[in-house]
Amino acid sequence: MTFTGRFSARSLAARSLVSRSLAFGAALIFAALLGSAAQARVEIDITKGNIKPVPIAISDFDADNPQALKLGQDVARVIRANLERSGLFAPADPKAHIQQPAAMRVQPRFQDWRVINVDALVTGRMEVQADGRLRGEFRLWDVAAENQMTGLALFTTPDNWRRLAHLISDAIYKRVTGEDGYFDTRVVYVAESGPPNQRVKRLAIMDQDGENHRFLTDGKFLVLTPRFSPSQQEITYLSYFNDRPRVYLFNIDTGQQELVGDFPGMTFAPRFSPDGNRVIMSLAVDGNSDIYMMDLRTRARSRLTSDPGIDTSPSFSPDGRQVTFNSDRGGTKQVYVMNADGSDQKRISFGQGRYSTPVWSPRGDLIAFTKEFQGNFAIGVMRPDGSGERILSTSPSVQEAPTWAPNGRVLMFYRERAWDGRGRGQRVRLFSIDLTGYNERELPTPIDASDPAWSPLSPLIR
Incomplete structure (x- = not known):
């Protein structure tokens, strides 16, 4: 497994998957997606008492073929469930989403997400490559500041998609809270x-x-x-x-x-x-x-x-x-x-x-x-x-x-x-x-x- 590039949640992105490759399938390969270095406004201090969950939207991941499209929907669903279950995030109902995944390949139209009152947005893309590997990419956006907070690309086998979703969930949790996640456990x-x-x-x-x-x-x-x-x-x-x-x-x-x-x-x-x-x-x-x-x-x-x-x-x-x-x-x-x-x-x-x-x-x-x-x-x-x-x-x-x-x-x-x-x-x-x-x-x-x-x-x- 290799890891290249710069990544703001570096400690999470660099996790070794070797010890669990037999139980979880093929190892994942990480690559960073560079974004704006501007200070993000979406942050949580989880050391305090009762915390108001962050309104967040997790869009279905975009794809070019039916297999990857279905995997992108499944990955987004697991991310929503992970973040909601933590009690720190309030994922918006996908039915309320205005902008469709295919329209956000470069950058979201942030006004469409402010309309549904979310502070953060997750977009992504799934590709099944010629060698059969699955490439999953995500970006976390600060809707109010209109900048990218972090991003990550992962390469694995299609049957390992659920673990990919857990690792993306951990990256989001880490970026917003400053604490390591626990979904890939x-x-x-x-x-x-x-x-x-x-x-x-x-x-x-x-x-x-x-x-x-x-x-x-x-x-x-x-x-x-x-x-x-x-x-x-x-x-x-x-x-x-x-x-x-x-x-x-x-x-x-x-x-x-x-x-x-x-x-x-x-x-x-x-x-x-x-x-x-x-x-x-x-x-x-x-x-x-x-x-x-x-x-x-x-x-x-x-x-x-x-x-x-x-x-x-x-x-x-x-x-x-x-x-x-x-x-x-x-x-x-x-x-x-x-x-x-x-x-x-x-x-x-x-x-x-x-x-x-x-x-x-x-x-x-x-x-x-x-x-x-x-x-x-x-x-x-x-x-x-x-x-x-x-x-x-x-x-x-x-x-x-x-x-x-x-x-x-x-x-x-x-x-x-x-x-x-x-x-x-x-x-x-x-x-x-x-x-x-x-x-x-x-x-x-x-x-x-x-x-x-x-x-x-x-x-x-x-």
């Missing part, structure tokens, strides 16, 4: 089916919008709590074989799995260190649950806690220097932090209720948690020193297992809900919510879903 989760006393649980994976869904395991053995590696190609998960908990490494692209070991007393799968070379876990040894570290290359284990209480759910900080975990050593379940060598253990949660499953943000600025108080279950965040606690979602239904989008601005979790108003049966579904707490969405899955894990972004080409 995947989610692995536990797919659940069957009656409560014979529940079948297997691993499944999909794009962040629920598309490209597939099962990774066959359901013969119970699986729990998958975790993504920073390399993005592997996950760890917990499986029960003859009623004994085992930890496996699973390569998503090849389908190969490797047994890490048997771990009696384990209830959560390990989490990777930021460098991917170690995992951290909770183990029950001689009746006492403590936090342990394991080197994946040598399988050597080191013990980090030695408290009579139950220490569980460890999670690394993004720099690998600290660990947050859950412990009842003070009488109730609370959130603690410590150095990665086990030193300087201290409690950081002091609100009312019981705290569990802390997970450090990829940005390092927040720790997400689950909280139970007065019969309600909440998903919240706090700073690593325990200050600034905020509840993002609360429900009388059980909701657990927060996982971060790679940009640290959105959380996903699962919630159990009654099938009907009389409380008969339970449905388990995935939800996402942003840090404002105002944009909660259900993520579509073909069957019940729990224990989500959000993938990281692809690595950058330097």
Whole structure:
């Protein structure tokens, strides 16, 4: 894969696609589309509270033949859905568009877009080239300033069009917010089916919008709590074989799995260190649950806690220097932090209720948690020193297992809900919510879903 030219959202345009080429098809090739360097007026500060979405129009992409035209319509549709789902953009209904795609090959007629009250416009073009490759091109325009904010051309195979749409969505998100996008990511989760006393649980994976869904395991053995590696190609998960908990490494692209070991007393799968070379876990040894570290290359284990209480759910900080975990050593379940060598253990949660499953943000600025108080279950965040606690979602239904989008601005979790108003049966579904707490969405899955894990972004080409 190559990248050439100058591009204002350079860090996004330079993402490597090599690590996912097997799962997503042929790699994409990027080229910049140079535009005006004038200061754009369309910007969002997403660090603030409730944000008014940016009115934006995403025109169907222009094309010269029916195949490319259909792909252009599909790409535009996915971009609209991605941006709308983020809560930061309000895409205009395509039926309200005045100017047609073919008329904007050089530049839009901006007055036609001001009439429908949009601040930003996305135009594009799709071409199926002689060698069979698909060329997708987009431009983001500031309607009020009448200039191009950014642009990008991508080359791939026609069956890889959906990923092209996600990458364009990321570029738009990056240019308007200044933050990395999260649309070119995947989610692995536990797919659940069957009656409560014979529940079948297997691993499944999909794009962040629920598309490209597939099962990774066959359901013969119970699986729990998958975790993504920073390399993005592997996950760890917990499986029960003859009623004994085992930890496996699973390569998503090849389908190969490797047994890490048997771990009696384990209830959560390990989490990777930021460098991917170690995992951290909770183990029950001689009746006492403590936090342990394991080197994946040598399988050597080191013990980090030695408290009579139950220490569980460890999670690394993004720099690998600290660990947050859950412990009842003070009488109730609370959130603690410590150095990665086990030193300087201290409690950081002091609100009312019981705290569990802390997970450090990829940005390092927040720790997400689950909280139970007065019969309600909440998903919240706090700073690593325990200050600034905020509840993002609360429900009388059980909701657990927060996982971060790679940009640290959105959380996903699962919630159990009654099938009907009389409380008969339970449905388990995935939800996402942003840090404002105002944009909660259900993520579509073909069957019940729990224990989500959000993938990281692809690595950058330097």
